[in-house]
Amino acid sequence: MRELRIIGVPSDLGQGRRGVDMGPSAIRYAGLSTALERLGYTVRDLGNINVPTPEMKGLNHNTKLRYLQEVKEVAENLSAIVRRVTEDGHLPIILGGDHSIAIGSLAGMAQTSQNYGVIWFDAHGDMNTADTTPSGNIHGMPLAISLGYGDPSLVTLCAVAPKVDAKNVVLVGIRSIDPEEGKLIREAGIRCYTMAEIDRRGMAEVMTEAIQIATDGTDGVHLSLDLDALDPMFAPGVGTPVNGGVTYREGHLAMEMLAASGALVSVDVVEVNPILDDGNRTAQMAVELLESLFGKTVM
Numbered sequence: 001m002r003e004l005r006i007i008g009v010p011s012d013l014g015q016g017r018r019g020v021d022m023g024p025s026a027i028r029y030a031g032l033s034t035a036l037e038r039l040g041y042t043v044r045d046l047g048n049i050n051v052p053t054p055e056m057k058g059l060n061h062n063t064k065l066r067y068l069q070e071v072k073e074v075a076e077n078l079s080a081i082v083r084r085v086t087e088d089g090h091l092p093i094i095l096g097g098d099h100s101i102a103i104g105s106l107a108g109m110a111q112t113s114q115n116y117g118v119i120w121f122d123a124h125g126d127m128n129t130a131d132t133t134p135s136g137n138i139h140g141m142p143l144a145i146s147l148g149y150g151d152p153s154l155v156t157l158c159a160v161a162p163k164v165d166a167k168n169v170v171l172v173g174i175r176s177i178d179p180e181e182g183k184l185i186r187e188a189g190i191r192c193y194t195m196a197e198i199d200r201r202g203m204a205e206v207m208t209e210a211i212q213i214a215t216d217g218t219d220g221v222h223l224s225l226d227l228d229a230l231d232p233m234f235a236p237g238v239g240t241p242v243n244g245g246v247t248y249r250e251g252h253l254a255m256e257m258l259a260a261s262g263a264l265v266s267v268d269v270v271e272v273n274p275i276l277d278d279g280n281r282t283a284q285m286a287v288e289l290l291e292s293l294f295g296k297t298v299m
Contacts, residue, residue: 003041003091004043004044004093004294005046005091005093006044006045006046007078007081008025008045008047008048009078009096010051011097012054013138014071014098014138015098015100015239016137018275019276020096020273022275023269023270023271023273023283024095024097026272026280027269032095035291036290036291036294039294041294049078052074064130064131067138068151068153068154071138072154074100074101075154078105078108079104081108082104082105082107086109091264092267095269096270096272099224099270100142102142103138105266107157107158110164114219115218116164116219116266117164118146118168118169119222120224121172121229121246122171122224122226122228123175124240124242125171125174125178125181125182129144129151133178138154140181143224146163147164147166147169147188166189167216168217169188169191170190170193171185171192171193172207173193174195175242195246198250204253208257211261211263215263221261222265223268226238227272227285228242228245229245230247230248231245231247234247234281235282236276236281236282237278238271239271239276255292259294264293267290267293
């Protein structure tokens with residue numbers, strides 16, 4: 001059984017609503033380490049990486065790429081830790097923070113000898129660029145950047161581009177896509193499972209295909225788990241909630257199936273915002289989903 005390493009990234013640089021920087025603390029407070037240790041894992045929490053705050057830096061003048069330099073620095077620092085943890089034979093669990101941290105997660109994995117696929121569990125496609133973004137918030141761009149689209153300084157981070165092959169990338173839970181973003185998803189050839197398709201076919205069938213796509217010719221799967229994939233009924237504490245999302249049971253089934261595949265090599269958990277939450281319910285949901293992802297079952 002691989003040892004687990006927890007890495008906190010308390011960043012709200014990529015998100016327009018404050019508070020998501022408290023996500024790592026909220027997830028820890030919800031009992032993540034203890035829950036994983038009960039499943040038999042050796043868990044070591046590496047603490048948080050240093051992240052500048054907007055108050056420290058001030059907004060840059062590029063309104064299409066807000067806090068670009070700071071987001072880049074965080075991604076570089078995170079990628080180095082993820083690379084080291086993976087090369088030491090451990091599995092990184094990265095706690096966000098907003099979804100821009102996935103730039104660093106995937107950059108770190110791309111520097112290892114592993115060829116990996118990605119399951120992007122999210123209400124949104126995160127495939128915007130500076131040319132298509134309506135907000136300038138980089139948390140809407142990490143998948144595009146990792147696939148080689150967007151700002152060159154982020155695309156070429158760690159001298160690896162793209163970070164993952166689009167043929168091994170799957171979007172699951174999608175229900176909010178900007179028009180130009182949708183065009184880029186189609187152009188890249190990414191398989192996108194919307195909530196409408198999940199409703200029609202069921203989560204089991206969708207995840208069976210998603211795992212097949214992400215593992216085809218790869219050494220494993222990185223899961224990028226955005227809590228806004230869940231319906232706000234189950235995960236209210238997120239910055240960009242969208243009604244009609246994944247149910248509690250569907251979320252656990254997806255995690256259980258990925259656990260059963262034995263393909264998981266890394267995971268980031270993002271967009272938990274305690275300020276917007278109700279009694280830490282969303283952080284607790286994150287912990288429960290991670291329990292299923294790491295093998296907890298009814299029997």
